[in-house]
Amino acid sequence: MPGIISGSRTELRPAGYGEIEGPSFLIARLSLVTLVEFIVFGAWFATLGLVLASNGLDAIIGIAYLVSAIAAIIAPLFLGALGDRFLAPRNVLALAHVAGAVLLVMLPHAIAAHDANLTLALIFAYMCTFQPTLGLINSISLTLLGDNQQHFPYVRLFGPGGWVVAGLAVGWLGLSASTGVFYFAAAFAVITALASFTLPRTPPPAKGARFSLGDLIGVKALVLFRNRTFAALMFCTLLTSISLGVYNSFASPYLAVLGITNVAGVLALGPISEVVFIGTIPWVLARIGMKWALFFGMLMWSVRFALLLLAGGGNSAYAIGAVALHGICNDYFIVVAAMFIARVAPPQLAAQAQGWLILMVSGFGAAIGSAASGAIYGALVVPAAAQGPSAWAPLWVGPIGMAIVTCVAWLALYRREQD
Incomplete structure (x- = not known):
């Protein structure tokens, strides 16, 4: 044609x-x-x-x-x-x-x-x-x-x-x-x-x-890892995506344990907030730049899992708040990361560079997060199921620490001249 x-x-x-x-x-x-x-x-x-x-x-x-x-x-x-x-x-x-x-x-x-x-x-x-x-x-x-x-x-x-x-x-x-x-x-x-x-x-x-x-697997884009900030972003993306894998795997059964009956309806708050917050990205980038916008997105993952941990005390409102943070966590990390990659990658490597982002988020990060959370659930949550929501605490503690490590790594490795 x-x-x-x-x-x-x-x-x-x-x-x-x-x-x-x-x-x-x-x-x-x-x-x-x-x-x-x-x-x-x-x-x-x-x-x-x-x-x-x-x-x-x-x-x-x-x-x-x-x-x-x-x-x-x-x-x-x-x-x-x-x-x-x-x-x-x-x-x-x-x-x-x-x-x-x-x-x-x-x-x-x-x-x-x-x-x-x-x-x-x-x-x-x-x-x-x-x-x-x-x-x-x-x-x-x-x-x-x-x-x-x-x-x-x-x-x-x-x-x-x-x-x-x-x-x-x-x-x-x-x-x-x-x-x-x-x-x-x-x-x-x-x-x-x-x-x-x-x-x-x-x-x-x-x-x-x-x-x-x-x-197909993005070999030519490996040259981008010579850029220290790009390499740091991929490392931080991997760690954050591990937490995303934990959330995707066990958020819905956890909400049910908290006594929430319309789980799908509550989870819909996540994409609703994504639609709302995506429109704020240009305004925020114009004022604080990509470095701090990405830092903010990484930091909010620790807040999200802290709310899930607090919900174990019997207050499901904390968990609903954690779901509602989906827009900030995703928009100010994955979306801004894609924009950053578009800025640093040459045109002939743009598609493969974006492919690495997807590979880290939906591939390696999700795989590690799902496997690790499944093991923790079987070893620590199931045996203590009689304790109710508080038994789920081991699932949420790890991602909080991982988010803190991610923030520190980003601030340490980011180069200002590449903003």
Whole structure:
């Protein structure tokens, strides 16, 4: 399919774009696909731990989130390589969600049969189909927007918006602890697949290109680690993402132990705050710079886990406050980190540099956090379950200390001239 030549760059979007239709209709379609994509994810991922615990599979909560993180590491190796070269991006997105819907409807039966191995295998297989779509929807949006990329933040806001819709809907339907969340997610996976076909068709972005394993795993971007501040950021991202792995794995069952019935609805406060705080980033950066904005984001993780620890005394309001800090913790760390990387990485390494951020957050950090928290839960929380919420204290103490170490490391290693 022919492209449009803009300056010296060929835009991978249908010929005639901007002549036949204005950007508003395209933005509306991209926003819709982004919304339903994240409804799929938010419907089940946030309360997976609670669903497993409610069905006698609490022993595999940490492992379930661990295999999800492993899928985030390896998934681009099989889906990204094929999709970039042989299929139109919108078709890859649609096929991934159709395959995911099939896997999702199989999960309730595996959980009902208390088959831990099959449950973990299905979660791993599903995340292998889903994880690449998180980056794919961004690349599709940016490609189709072309010279209108300034509208991308408005499209991206529908991501956390999807989590909000999913959380409120699941909570209202009473599915927070039910395997019914997988049927709900599967239905929206099919809707996402159908919505994908409403987008303009673009050719495979790397059609005819020579396959390079190094490009897929970001080997060329390793040169950026010579930049001390970039290396420090990746180290701090890893430590913070370990804490995020702990939170993702056990926040939902902890809220249930605290006596909160609408767990999904409470967890929806997280993405709501993300939408609210993301708009404050430019104002804050203009006044305190990236160094202190990132420091603030790192510091707030210690506050978040301190609130979870205090909630063990029987006051669930502290835990609700911890959930509401999601926007500050994510926006002032992950979003600002992505902006920092865009500033220091040369154009030819920009995509791979951002890939390292995702690899640390959704891959290595999440994997370590899930595995460690699962081990702590089994060794210290389960034996003391009779003590109620206070038995969960060992899960929250470690991340508080880790956040403090992260803050110290960032201040020690950051170089002012790179701000």
